[in-house]
Amino acid sequence: MPTPFNQSVIEEFRANGGKVGGPFEGGDLLLLTTTGARSGKETTTPLGHVRHGAALLVIGSNLGAPHHPDWYHNLLAHPVVRVELGTRTFQALAVPARGARREELFAHAVKAAPGYADYQARTTRLLPVVTLECAEPEGWEAPREITTLAGKLMEVHTWLRGQLRQVKAETDAHFTARAAHRGPGTPPVPGLGLQIRQRCLAFCQALEFHHTSEDAHLFPGIARYHPHLTDTFARLAAEHRTVARIQGELAALLADIGITDPERFRAELERMSSALNAHLDHEEEQLLPLLADVPWPPTAPPAQPLDPTD
Template sequence: MSFNQSVIDEFRANQGKVGGYFEGSDLLLLTTTGAKSGEERTVPLGYVRHGDHLLIIGSNLGGPKHPDWYHNVLAHPLVEVEIGADSFEAVAVPAEGARRDRLFTHVVTTEPGYGEYQENTSRVLPVVVLERSDPAPGEGPAEVRSLADKLVEVHVWLRGQLRHVSAEVDAYFETSAAYEGEGAAPAPGLGLQIRQHCLAFCQTLEIHHTGEDAHIFPAMEAHNPHLKDVFERLRTEHVTVARLQGELSSLLGDITDADPERFRKELARMSEELNTHLDHEEEALLPLLAEVPFPPGPPAA
């Protein structure tokens, strides 16, 4: 058994408490999706709190290369976080520029060892912000008891990510315009942050629609043949939304060279079509899903 796996097992067996090298440390478990393999990988990591967020550092003990988990979160920003007995989903967002420097100063003030790691390597240690992706208070169902509740929960998250991306895009272009007006190059600041939220949104949307097309819709259609036209329309909308998110991802490839007007227009177009699709899906499916328990119970004997 590897050292990491022994720490993971001890962590989970004792609600986040471990002994030995990590005894007394603030420790979490981070589960990422492999950038190349697509497989889940879990690693124990130290963390530092900053307001409502958790900060993790790509220190790799001061080694010359970024750790594997950092490359994973760049490819797949949605991660699972375990702290104590609690677990939750988060979006991993590496900080950039001046924000990264401010956060790293906070980290070193709290945990000076990270400053020593930085001194031992020529690379800039990444500071990754874990943004918990729970719905805001008052949004979504208070408790998920049915498949209808689960559908609403996913839709609330998707709508929230779209609003988040839109707000960050506006902030980015406003900042860029201000810097250009002063004759200086635009400060980066939000490019990677926008990319991570957009990527998390697109990946979640793809998983959501794939699951509906492959499993939920066929099962529901078999029991509700009179709704065949409804499911056909939803499948057609899935194709349209997939095309739009592909266009947006391509546009986002290098936001520093993106045309602000075109970018905002594409984002607004996608947001409008997606929200119309989500509204129609809820209108058509929620009454049918309200009696289906979630998570599903054990199969009948």
Template sequence: MTNAPNTPTTPTKPTTPKTANTPDKSNPSTPTPLDFNQWVIEQFRANEGRVGGPFEGGDLLLLTTTGAKSGEEHTTPLAYFREGDLLLIVGSAGGAPQHPAWYHNLLAHPMVRVEVGTEVFAAIAVPAEGDRRDRLFEQVVRAAPGYADYQRRTTRSLPVVTLRRSEPEEGEGPREVTNLAEKLLEVHSWLRVQLHQVREEADAHFAARAAHQGPGAPPAPGLSMQLRQHCLAFCESLEFHHTGEDAHIFPALERRHPHLRDALRRLRAEHRTVARIKGELHALLSDIATADPARFRAELDRMTEELRAHLDFEEEALIPVLADIPFPPTAPVREAADGATA
């Protein structure tokens, strides 16, 4: 594991790492955690990811999660570490007895936004489990020994969360998108890749369970946290895509191209079918320890079949029309409003 690229080589790590939500309690004038976090966020964004004061030279990122209950966005400054192409964050909360709010948020909504330096990208947040969590935490402690102090202060196991990009890095993505047909194909391609990854993880999980023999702990019952998070992230992205189509793209197309009305009616019905399956998957994933793997696989197979057919039909019906609509839209004011929503 390596620290972030901007880690200084000469200063040593503090024994107890300061985090943005643990201000200096020895100073009575220290602002509240919320005020302090906001100050860190403003400093971070104004200085290309660099923050002064107690965080001078530190490795910080901004994590934006969606509230588990409120549905609102919340941004939290956090220390981070690197493990290959993953970023690691720790739910220490200064050794408090409860997990931090951002951790509960990403369990409910695994799709998060990450800011590192001047980069901003979407990522999938997955808490590490079992031996892997222990190994990663040991590596974090070697880099920042203060996290061991935090662990000693509480009986809970401090979660180590991996952040993996859910989009290509700059220069690795597809060619420039010039019309809505290409944009739709780009989104569909991403959804197909994510669905394939979820299915691969499901197959690997079930294969490991079936192959276990002899001594040693068998795989945990139910489903793995990684499978849960990736499945929820996929469902969340799919819902966002379908909601945008139903609310904006389809009404605009219906006004401009009445001959598509029957096709759009079918696509809306398919959205509802996929949404029902997604709801059943969500219910299964509410408690991975007791989830029925066989039922999960059956529902995942059903969603895969429905979604693949849906994406194929949508492309067949809409690509010829969408190919004539520039992206981003460049139509006159009235048309641009329609195009923007499309």
């Protein structure tokens, strides 16, 4: 639960289109909603932010306290967060920076808001620097209007494919940096290990939610009107289980990405990518024609008139 002070800031932020007074007046503020690492409950926290290209930066300063803030631990367990910025709300991928990348971003944040340097001086811990990457195709710009369930399905599939491509690119960069290390000692950590972990974790959690929603709601709903597709939905559900198994195997490898064999990891990632893309292709072939005329967001059924004889 937010503190009484934070709750008052949250209410003022939402009531005034992202503008607040008091100590935050004139500052760049956002609301970050994370999922509890242990409780699984959502918590919203007002935070200052700094823009950096297409991303937003938030700093785990905790006012210079000796421990990281709770929201930081939460996003390590659940990387997909919700961001309220002005009058808009987004899903975002939270990726902590490491090594030289963290130093570069922290310097950028301090230049924009010098108070972060004061917070760092108060504690021996390294203040986390987290980038919030918009998890929607349009980024932080105005969203493209989606009017059908087919469009919504393609939006989700496009995001999943994009995340998988980025995992591959970051994996290649990680292993290239390891291979380039020369000299005694262990290879320097290029800072991508945590980034890959966050993206893989977000991808897997989003895919699991997407498949669970399809199996529990979308497929049964369509099957009621198209019983001849029962076998098709059974095949798609079986593919979901296969993809989930591959996800688990990849996650096990990911836990040891600092020491895992690069070729084995790449082979597993390629196997998963091929299986997932084939599944998405097949799902689109089967479902898009059926969903093309289904409105999105869902419309409530019209109210039934009262029967005067009742």
